[in-house]
Amino acid sequence: MDIEKEDLLRLYYFLKLTRGLEDRITAMYRQGRILGGVWTSNGMEAISVGYACALEKNDIIAPYFRDMGAFLVKGITPRRIMAQYLGKKTGVTGGNEGNVHVVDINLGVLGYPSHLADNYPVAVGVALSFKIRGEQRVVAACTGDGGTSRGDFHEALNMASVWKVPVVFFCNNNQYAYSTPVKLQMAIKNVAERALAYAIPSEIVDGNDVVAVYQAARNAYERARLGEGPSFIECKTMRMHGHSEHDAAKYVPRELIDEWKKKDPVINMESHLISNNIAKEEKLKEIGEQVVKEIEDAVEFAEQSPLPEGKEAIEGVYATPV
């Protein structure tokens, strides 16, 4: 599949934006400016950027908590995300939900519960509605390797396959679920083997290669749109920070981190663009500068935004108030 230059630059832009925004959030967390925990997709940005860039505008994502790239690609602005992290009224949930729970159903981003893999069956329902209504839309669902041990994950795959609905399941296999290495999570070597039991075609891709993720996603979406049913894509990667920013991750061997540092998805993409003559250094520098501006603007916006008032806590419980 040929990818247009524009699309490649778009991938690069969102990689940079995701990295920059999460780095800024981490720095602010360390200064005590963000309450609660902070979990990032550092080193794994290519997965959410790749699968989201391959979607059409009216497709849906059912994400998990390391999908910042997908939130941005779907059009949720850094301003609204930063405001969410600061618990501001202008954030995507007006201060109701925790920082990392970025959502906007009008832009095709479903909110995700913390309970891992809860969104997998929900994604199947989204796809089912597309099938019933004869719409050419797809849904992309993502979870981590740990999340695939939950019953909801397995029930979702089974239903999706029986009903042949247009859903593509992604697994961010970053080798650890908190402190738990994959070998204590499952006895199989690849998460993708889980899909086999449900007769769902699967593919394993290099999760640090945004182009590979993008291509695999596009193929799977195409199958789904043709009515050929679900696919499963395992993206191999490495969680480069602790589980959250308070976790020093001493349980991860240093060498593993050093090895994966060499495969950084942002730097990866930079060399790809330069060595294939797709973009010059100045162009990438320009993108980098634009990203910094957007992030600083977002921080300023968020800091100047008002907090909600305490009594607003009891509003918005019912969609149809009684």
Add this chain to the structure above:
Amino acid sequence: MEITYLDAIKQALDEEMTRDRNVFLMGEDIGYYGGAFRATEGLYEKYGQWRVIDTPLSESGFTGAAIGAALMGMRPVVEMQFADFISCAFDQIVSVAAKNFYRWGGKTPIVIRAPFGGNIHGAAYHSQCPEGWFFNVPGLKIVAPSNPYDAKGLLKASIRDDDPVIYFEHKYLYRRIKDTIPEDDYIVPIGKSKVIKEGEDISIITYSAMVHIAIEAAHILEDEGISLEIIDLRTLLPVDKKGIYESVKKTSKVIILYEAPRTGGVGAEVAALISEEVFEYLDAPVVRISAPDTPVPYSPPLEEFYIPKVDDIVKAARRLAAY
């Protein structure tokens, strides 16, 4: 020596594992890592990987496995990383564990440790007080200690009990509450409340983290000449009716204080018991102070509004004192 609420939990686990080889632990990240809150730190090194088991991310699975092991005479203690995730294991708890004994005499001595509660900026899924979800399940026992002494004694009692027990431990108290506790082996019996502070005018019936704001409020009200009696329920199911009635008979005015949403939980049940059994002793309406019926919000002003505060108690007590 002074120890924290968290240390008390760790000590209870350690001592019970030494005392009884059938006691073992299961949960996510509890072994090599020592647990998300470090409640099991050091136990993996001491007892090995088959007594401190790092499970896959499968709450329903490992709770079911605990039930199976319990039926074979083991005494498993499972950890929910956060109480919020207990919903994933709901079916095993309410359909299997709670009913085994009544249906067919199957003793199911499991303990489910569930770190719960807010005030830690954890929002909707890392702050909940889910005890109300289980209040309606015959066969379960539910405990919720407020201090290191009870934390240790109730956990030991729960492990030795032949029924399934949900042990709600408050995350906010883990490192904030310290006390000197006895070195020798003791238990705190399940089903018994405790008078934390004797008083004359108003009974405040509460548990877990809310006990501490009740104590603060009592100090403030003392200066105003209003005397609070504080009852720490310690066990929520089955609740200590006798302890509640005795206090109500003495003071004739009641506040029920809890951090969970208002509707359908401890507050409703205790209020109903009081109006059924000791109505004629009451001089004023029973008052509930709780979180509102909303999910737990994130933004600081919202969470601050959500969680009951000392001031809420002081105001309610003044209102009741006027009766």
